[in-house]
Amino acid sequence: MSRRARLWLFGVAGPGLAAVLVIGFRGLPAFGHYHGVYGLVVNGVELSMRHATDYVTALNFDLRAFDTLGEEYILFASVLGVTLLLRVMREEDEEFSAAGRGLDGSSDAVRLLALVLVPLLVALGVYIVLHGALTPGGGFQGGLVLAAAPAALILAGRYLELKILAPSWAMESAEGIGAAGYALLGLGGLIFASVYFRNFLPAGNPGQLLSAGFMPLNSIAVGLEVMGAFLIVWTAFLDQALLIRRRSLEAR
Amino acid sequence: MSFLPYAVAVWLFIVGLYGVVSSRHMVRTILSLAVVQSATYVLLLAIGYRSGGQAPIVADIPPTTTLVDPVVQVLVLTDVVIEATVTALLLALVVQAHKRFGSVDPNDLRPLRD
Numbered sequence: 425m426s427r428r429a430r431l432w433l434f435g436v437a438g439p440g441l442a443a444v445l446v447i448g449f450r451g452l453p454a455f456g457h458y459h460g461v462y463g464l465v466v467n468g469v470e471l472s473m474r475h476a477t478d479y480v481t482a483l484n485f486d487l488r489a490f491d492t493l494g495e496e497y498i499l500f501a502s503v504l505g506v507t508l509l510l511r512v513m514r515e516e517d518e519e520f521s522a523a524g525r526g527l528d529g530s531s532d533a534v535r536l537l538a539l540v541l542v543p544l545l546v547a548l549g550v551y552i553v554l555h556g557a558l559t560p561g562g563g564f565q566g567g568l569v570l571a572a573a574p575a576a577l578i579l580a581g582r583y584l585e586l587k588i589l590a591p592s593w594a595m596e597s598a599e600g601i602g603a604a605g606y607a608l609l610g611l612g613g614l615i616f617a618s619v620y621f622r623n624f625l626p627a628g629n630p631g632q633l634l635s636a637g638f639m640p641l642n643s644i645a646v647g648l649e650v651m652g653a654f655l656i657v658w659t660a661f662l663d664q665a666l667l668i669r670r671r672s673l674e675a676r
Numbered sequence: 677m678s679f680l681p682y683a684v685a686v687w688l689f690i691v692g693l694y695g696v697v698s699s700r701h702m703v704r705t706i707l708s709l710a711v712v713q714s715a716t717y718v719l720l721l722a723i724g725y726r727s728g729g730q731a732p733i734v735a736d737i738p739p740t741t742t743l744v745d746p747v748v749q750v751l752v753l754t755d756v757v758i759e760a761t762v763t764a765l766l767l768a769l770v771v772q773a774h775k776r777f778g779s780v781d782p783n784d785l786r787p788l789r790d
């Protein structure tokens with residue numbers, strides 16, 4: 425469809441859609457006056473029954489742990505899709521000699537800052553993953569911060585060093601172990617508590633690192649998977665930009 | 677102004693959709709799709725808000741405080757993950773489309789042959 429036809433269609437359909445949305449939204453509870461029972465129940469029981477102080481993580485890794493399993497495998501499948509789409513094609517080669525191309529411009533100050541950032545990001549990421557059940561954070565957020573640590577090397581204009589600090593086999597195993605570990609933790613619930621993804625570890629003291637049952641373990645598994653997944657995706661795209669070249673005609 | 681968050685959600689949805697329809701660059705199409713999705717974040721968080729409510733994290737506030745609904749916040753978290761995966765897949769498709777057609781204009785896309 426041409427751009428003009430699309431715009432014309434949108435001009436007709438857009439206002440109609442807006443009207444339907446506005447009518448639909450009029451049926452929602454007024455802002456600030458929500459009375460969902462589920463949320464109230466969660467707010468009432470998470471501290472007393474699971475000794476978790478971050479109710480969002482408690483929902484994610486305990487009450488809705490099974491939904492999080494689905495979410496994990498959506499991430500897993502899409503990483504699979506990205507690596508399949510961005511593989512080295514038949515008429516392409518990887519040129520490692522060209523890896524620094526386009527990244528030479530970073531100054532010494534930026535490089536130093538990137539090197540300082542790496543350990544700080546690792547520490548912050550580990551903290552956020554482990555304290556998921558206590559303070560804001562959890563596996564998804566912490567895993568992303570952990571993935572940002574090797575990625576900071578790109579700021580330093582050192583792409584091949586990123587591949588040394590975070591080699592693809594390590595990232596792939598981190599993703600696989602995280603995804604498998606999360607499913608196995610659910611199996612632990614089946615074995616020790618007779619329900620898939622039911623908590624099977626003691627609740628501990630609220631506010632302590634080892635508390636909230638199996639939530640910290642779930643958080644670590646998800647953190648590993650998210651870290652691996654995002655590094656795989658980023659390197660897949662950067663490989664396309666920096667390493668993979670169309671094979672020249674005489675070499676074909 | 678109790679309708680404002682909902683109005684923002686509708687506005688983000690429509691504006692993002694306009695971006696998808698009108699774009700001449702596929703990366704811009706994908707970014708517009710992200711704008712459409714951000715409407716759902718605003719909508720979910722707005723629905724779960726309770727007047728005077730605190731964030732549902734009781735690490736340093738008494739558990740008896742009025743708290744906002746944590747369920748919708750978990751849904752937003754799921755939403756963010758899905759958006760990241762969808763964006764990554766679409767961008768990978770754009771990279772391959774650019775290799776094959778030499779263009780990132782949606783109008784230049786042709787059916788795949790061979």
